[in-house]
Amino acid sequence: MSSSPLRVTAVCSGNICRSPMAEYVLRAAVEDAGLSHAIVVDSAGVGAWHVGDGADRRSVAVLAKHGYDGSAHRVQQITSSWFEADDAPALLLAMDSSHYAALRRMAPDADVRMMRSFDARLAARPDTDLDVPDPYYGGGDGFETVLQMIERATPGVLTYLKTRLA
DSSP, rough: OSSEEEEEEEESSSSSSSSHHHHHHHHHHHHTTTTTTTTTEEEESOOTTTTTTTOOOHHHHHHTTTTTOOOTTTBOOOOOOGGGTTTTOOOOSSSHHHHHHHHHHHHSSEEEEEGGGGGGGGGGTSSSSOOOOOTTTHHHHHHHHHHHHHHHHHHHHHHHHHHOOO
């Protein structure tokens, strides 16, 4: 096993809705599995619009409603310099195909996966759209839907990370 922890970064557009939700759900799963010493979870956006701000209040509210505390979240932007650092992400979880494409351009050799590709229910349906839709311009129901998608994919992400640790 590696001496430094695996870093997993969830990525969306502005790091205020989808990726913070993925960060806190996955972090809770890592903690519940007793793997906090081996896996570090964070999130970032491909854009810099909200750097330093907190997560969208609707994301924080939906997380809180389901037992996650996202109140301390601070937006950060992922850039190519992240992949030159000693603590470069070992896994990048793209929330939609545009984020996937941006990450592949930024870090062609990185392990980039669509978040929903880890949802076991979707494995048998290869024609399924794997995008986690952006809830920003909609109502509260969209944030609930996003959280459900992320929670369904999280066990698969955790299983994958365990294989990376072995």
